[in-house]
Amino acid sequence: MAFDQPTPVHAPTPQGWRGRLNRLVGRPAFQAWAARFPLTRRRTRAEGSAIFDLMSGFVYSQVLFALVELDLLIRLRDTPLASGDLPDLPAQRMEALLLAATALGLMRRTSGEKFQTSLRGAAIPGVPGLTDMIRHHAIFYRDMADPLAVLRGEKDTELAHFWPYVFGADSGIAPADAGRYSQLMADSQALVAMETLTQTDLRGAAKLMDIGGGSGVFLQHVAQQYPELSLELMDLPQVMDAARARLAQHGLGARVALHPGSFRDDAIPGGADAMSLIRVLYDHDDATVDTLLAQVFAALPAGGRLIISEPMAGGAHPNRSGDAYFAFYTMAMRTGRARSQAEIAQRLTRAGFTGIQTPRPARAFVTSVVTARKP
Numbered sequence: 436m437a438f439d440q441p442t443p444v445h446a447p448t449p450q451g452w453r454g455r456l457n458r459l460v461g462r463p464a465f466q467a468w469a470a471r472f473p474l475t476r477r478r479t480r481a482e483g484s485a486i487f488d489l490m491s492g493f494v495y496s497q498v499l500f501a502l503v504e505l506d507l508l509i510r511l512r513d514t515p516l517a518s519g520d521l522p523d524l525p526a527q528r529m530e531a532l533l534l535a536a537t538a539l540g541l542m543r544r545t546s547g548e549k550f551q552t553s554l555r556g557a558a559i560p561g562v563p564g565l566t567d568m569i570r571h572h573a574i575f576y577r578d579m580a581d582p583l584a585v586l587r588g589e590k591d592t593e594l595a596h597f598w599p600y601v602f603g604a605d606s607g608i609a610p611a612d613a614g615r616y617s618q619l620m621a622d623s624q625a626l627v628a629m630e631t632l633t634q635t636d637l638r639g640a641a642k643l644m645d646i647g648g649g650s651g652v653f654l655q656h657v658a659q660q661y662p663e664l665s666l667e668l669m670d671l672p673q674v675m676d677a678a679r680a681r682l683a684q685h686g687l688g689a690r691v692a693l694h695p696g697s698f699r700d701d702a703i704p705g706g707a708d709a710m711s712l713i714r715v716l717y718d719h720d721d722a723t724v725d726t727l728l729a730q731v732f733a734a735l736p737a738g739g740r741l742i743i744s745e746p747m748a749g750g751a752h753p754n755r756s757g758d759a760y761f762a763f764y765t766m767a768m769r770t771g772r773a774r775s776q777a778e779i780a781q782r783l784t785r786a787g788f789t790g791i792q793t794p795r796p797a798r799a800f801v802t803s804v805v806t807a808r809k810p
Contacts, residue, residue, distance in 0.1 A: 466479065470483075493576070495539055496572070496576070497576075498532065498535045498536055498539060498541075499539070499541065499559075499569060500569055500570070500572065500573065501532055502532070502536055502541060502556070503559075503566050503569045503570060504570070505521075505523050505524075507521070507532075507533075507536075507542075507552075508541070508552050508556045508557065508559055508560055509552075509560055511542065511550055511551050511552045512551075512552045512556075512557055512560075514551070515545040515547075515549035515550060515551040516549055516550065516551075517547070517548055517549045517550070518530035518533055518548075518550070533550040536550075536556070537550065537553075540553055540555050540556075541553055541555055541556035541559075542556060562626060563622060563623065563624075563625035563626055564621075564622030564623030564624070564625065564626070565623070567622050567623070568622075568623050571597075574593045574594055574597055575593075575594060575764060575767060577593055578590065578592040578593055578594055578767040579763065579767065582763070585763065585766050585767050586766065588766075588769070590767075592767045592768070592769055594764070594767040594768045594769075595767070595768055595769040595770075598718070598768050620649045620650070620652075620714070621649060621650045621652050621677070621681065624649065624652040624653060624713070624714065625652055625656070626801055627653075627713065627714060627744065627745075627801060627802045628652055628653045628655070628656040628657075628713070629656060630744075630796075630797065630798060630801045630802050631653070631713065631742065631744040631802060631804055632656060632657065632660055633797065634744075634794045634796070634797075634804040635742050635744075635804060635806060637657065637660075637661050637664060637709060638661075640661075640664060640708055640709040640740065641664070641665060641708050641709075642664070642665040642666070642667065642706060642707040642708055642709065643657060643661075643664055643665070643666055643667070643707060643709040643710070643711060644666075644667040644668070644669060644694075644703075644704070644706075644707035644709070644710045644711070645657075645666070645667070645668050645669070645710075645711045645713065646669050646670075646698055646703065646710055646711065646712055646715065646727075646731070647669070647670055647698065647712060647713070647714075647715040648668040648669065648670055648678070648711075648713065649670055649674055649677070649678065650674065650677040650678045650680075650681040650682075651668055651678045651681050651682045651687070651691060652681070653711065653713045654666045654668055654682075654687070654691055655681070655682070655685050655687060658685075658687055658690065658691075665690075665692075666687070666690055666691045666692070667691065667692045667693075667694060667704070667706075667707055668682075668691055668692070668693055668694065669693075669694040669695075669696055669698065669703065669704070670695070670696075671695070671696075671697055672695040672696070675693055675695045678691075678693060679693065698727055698730060699723065699726075702730070702734075703730050703731060703733075703734040704734065705734045705735075705736075707734070707735070707739070708735065708736055708738070708739045708740070709739060709740045709741075709742070710731050710734070710735060710739070710740075710741050710742070711741070711742040711743075711744070712727070712731070712741070712742070712743045712744075712745075713742075713744050713745065714744070714745045714746075714802075715727075715743075715745065716743060716745060716771075716774065716779065717745045717746060717747075717761065717765055717771050717772065717773050717774065718765070718768070718770065718771040719770060719771045720770055720771060720772075724774075724782060725782060725785070725786070728782055728783060728786040728788075729786050729787075731786075732786045732787050732788060732809055735809045736809070737809060737810065738808060738809065738810075739808065739809045740806060740807070740808050740809075741783070741788065741806065741807045741808070741809075742804065742806050743779060743783075743804065743805045743806070743807075744802045744803070744804045744805075745802060745803070746760075746761045746773055746799075746800070746801075746802060746803065747773060747774060747775055747776055747779070747796075747799070747802075747803040747805075748761075748762065748773045748774060748775040748778075749775060749799075750775030750776065750777045750778065751775075751777070754799050755800070756799050756800035757773040757775070757799065757803075758773070760800075761773040776793035776803055776805050777793070779805045780793055780805060780807075783805070783807045787809065787810070788807035788808060788809060788810075789807070789808055789809075789810045790806075790807060790808040790810075791805065791806070791807045792805070792806045792807075793805050794806075
């Protein structure tokens with residue numbers, strides 16, 4: 436069977452065997468043949484399915500959004516119901532939603548044409564902050580309706596207005612806005628805190644300062660694991676009320692010293708022999724990150740340690756969470772970017788840190804960690 440097709444005049448000449456193979460695979464006649472040939476059809480069909488999933492991913496995410504908005508993952512968790520038993524939508528449309536959820540593994544069909552939440556679906560409400568983040572994605576998706584505008588930096592994105600703190604403390608953040616993003620960060624940070632503490636060791640430290648620590652979620656988890664460790668938190672004055680309320684709620688009001696201020700405008704207080712930056716660097720541009728690392732280095736004593744934890748790119752081995760999702764999320768925020776462990780390690784070295792460690796993340800989609808010490 437001949438697979439040759441006329442080559443367009445503008446098409447570049449393929450370089451090397453990989454280019455020639457790509458040209459061959461890109462021919463419709465080859466695809467039709469490979470889908471039938473016994474030795475290639477399984478791979479061809481799997482690749483076709485993966486391509487379809489990429490094309491349909493937005494629709495899948497909107498099915499999840501509808502399930503969360505209607506609280507169906509909770510309502511159908513314990514008892515199966517038929518679509519007609521759920522009055523939120525016309526029965527036919529509700530059935531379409533539940534069938535879509537079943538196809539995505541979020542629901543299961545039971546006897547009598549009823550539906551019940553699957554194990555995967557039941558796990559979603561159990562992840563701290565996940566349902567709120569799914570709801571929050573409506574903003575991100577509106578920004579991503581024009582991905583080229585996001586890539587070109589031409590779009591006045593909604594995310595940039597939702598997260599105004601990344602432009603500095605002098606950007607006039609209203610208390611209501613500060614409370615809104617602080618609550619979302621707090622709800623989603625518990626899993627990050629737990630994951631971070633599995634990859635770090637604070638034994639031997641006397642005092643930890645969490646810089647940009649929001650309402651104190653990370654320190655709350657540190658306090659449980661290290662009851663003798665003194666704790667401090669530095670963040671914008673606008674989020675201090677939320678921090679006081681949360682820390683008091685968990686019996687930590689007297690244990691955690693609060694330092695209102697912006698690391699962009701104010702000096703980082705000294706006295707702590709350990710400091711943490713949890714989901715901070717990827718919010719900011721390179722110049723701000725380098726300045727912050729230099730400030731932390733200056734504030735730490737000799738032998739002091741630094742913990743950095745946030746979603747990270749894969750570097751030489753790109754990953755979906757860092758190089759696809761968070762890369763575009765930070766672009767839509769219009770500041771910052773997802774960096775790899777290797778790049779962060781390089782910036783730490785330039786700031787003067789040594790003993791840099793980059794543990795392999797257990798769940799890179801939750802967070803990755805880099806640790807360092809001041810010599």
